[in-house]
Amino acid sequence: MFEKGLLAGKRILITGGGSGLGAAMGRRFVELGAELVICGRRLELLEDTAEKLRSDLGGKVSAVQCDIRDGADVDAMMDAIWREAPIDVLINNAAATFIAQTEHLSFRAADAILAPTLHGTMYCTLAAGSRWIEARRKGVVLSILSTSTITGRAFTVPSAMAKSAVLAMTKSLAVEWGPKGIRTVAIAPGAFPTAGASGQLRPEGRDENWASRNPLGRPGEHRELADLASFLISDSAGYINGEMVVQDGGAHLRSSGAEDLLQWTDAQWEKQRAARARS
Ligand SMILES: CCCCCCC/C=C/C(=O)SCCNC(=O)CCNC(=O)[C@H](O)C(C)(C)COP(=O)(O)OP(=O)(O)OC[C@H]1O[C@@H](n2cnc3c(N)ncnc32)[C@H](O)[C@@H]1OP(=O)(O)O
Numbered sequence: 001m002f003e004k005g006l007l008a009g010k011r012i013l014i015t016g017g018g019s020g021l022g023a024a025m026g027r028r029f030v031e032l033g034a035e036l037v038i039c040g041r042r043l044e045l046l047e048d049t050a051e052k053l054r055s056d057l058g059g060k061v062s063a064v065q066c067d068i069r070d071g072a073d074v075d076a077m078m079d080a081i082w083r084e085a086p087i088d089v090l091i092n093n094a095a096a097t098f099i100a101q102t103e104h105l106s107f108r109a110a111d112a113i114l115a116p117t118l119h120g121t122m123y124c125t126l127a128a129g130s131r132w133i134e135a136r137r138k139g140v141v142l143s144i145l146s147t148s149t150i151t152g153r154a155f156t157v158p159s160a161m162a163k164s165a166v167l168a169m170t171k172s173l174a175v176e177w178g179p180k181g182i183r184t185v186a187i188a189p190g191a192f193p194t195a196g197a198s199g200q201l202r203p204e205g206r207d208e209n210w211a212s213r214n215p216l217g218r219p220g221e222h223r224e225l226a227d228l229a230s231f232l233i234s235d236s237a238g239y240i241n242g243e244m245v246v247q248d249g250g251a252h253l254r255s256s257g258a259e260d261l262l263q264w265t266d267a268q269w270e271k272q273r274a275a276r277a278r279s
Pocket residue numbers: 095096097098099100106107108109110112113145146147159189190191196197200251256257276
């Protein structure tokens with residue numbers, strides 16, 4: 001679909017690049033010629049992913065441990081990256097979520113979602129953007145959001161709030177940083193099964209028929225998202241700025257994806273809380 005060297009010469013940082021969609025995007029970017037840096041909290045996972053990419057594809061891939069909830073950690077990571085070479089693209093992919101009845105969320109639980117998904121994303125964007133602007137370099141920020149930015153989403157309210165805020169950031173910075181050569185873009189994926197998303201969002205007992213209710217009758221494939229991301233960060237998309245592309249098979253036109261949970265009984269929610277307390 002793409003020229004082999006579509007991303008040649010680009011150095012890309014993916015937050016949460018050790019697993020799930022972050023790892024899938026990383027693989028595609030390296031296939032297309034990019035140099036990759038992946039970060040997250042679990043160094044062993046990151047090293048394993050980086051090693052697999054290097055041995056499969058032969059590209060330059062490095063792993064950095066960083067908790068994006070901590071601004072000082074983000075700055076230290078960016079300093080270390082910049083000492084080697086500046087990045088050209090930041091992928092804001094790391095995030096957290098879980099299903100819960102909102103009235104049962106403690107403040108700490110709300111912060112557990114908002115801290116990486118909103119604050120961490122802002123810290124990474126600021127840390128990359130300020131360095132690009134100081135050096136008068138071009139850059140691209142691609143944020144992985146959600147269709148909850150359009151529909152809202154019951155039972156994952158802090159995630160919907162954080163993703164909507166990052167969409168506002170994407171649109172606002174398109175205007176403020178566009179003149180400085182920095183593009184900000186976003187993808188709103190529908191359901192792309194990953195261990196992280198399934199673990200947090202699809203506990204045992206939740207409706208199994210969600211994929212068949214998608215207008216296209218299937219979930220997304222990681223490769224499809226990775227291809228869209230590759231295009232959006234490439235020079236071929238150089239005139240796309242401030243936009244969020246929805247990639248969900250049309251699912252959000254039908255429902256937000258949380259309506260099955262409205263049927264859950266208090267007993268089911270109680271069971272969900274108890275299962276978490278035991279884990
Ligand atoms: C059409 C459908 C499309 C679907 C769209 C989906 C859109 C978004 C998807 C995603 O984001 S998928 C990515 C999912 N991946 C992850 O979440 C991975 C990262 N996860 C984590 O870091 C953690 O699992 C966590 C969920 C953030 C928890 O992290 P943390 O270590 O900070 O938590 P704790 O210290 O254990 O607890 C803090 C606080 O939060 C409460 N809490 C934690 N989990 C739950 C839960 N499942 N339910 C309710 N409350 C929870 C915990 O009890 C603590 O609060 P207090 O008890 O101290 O008050």
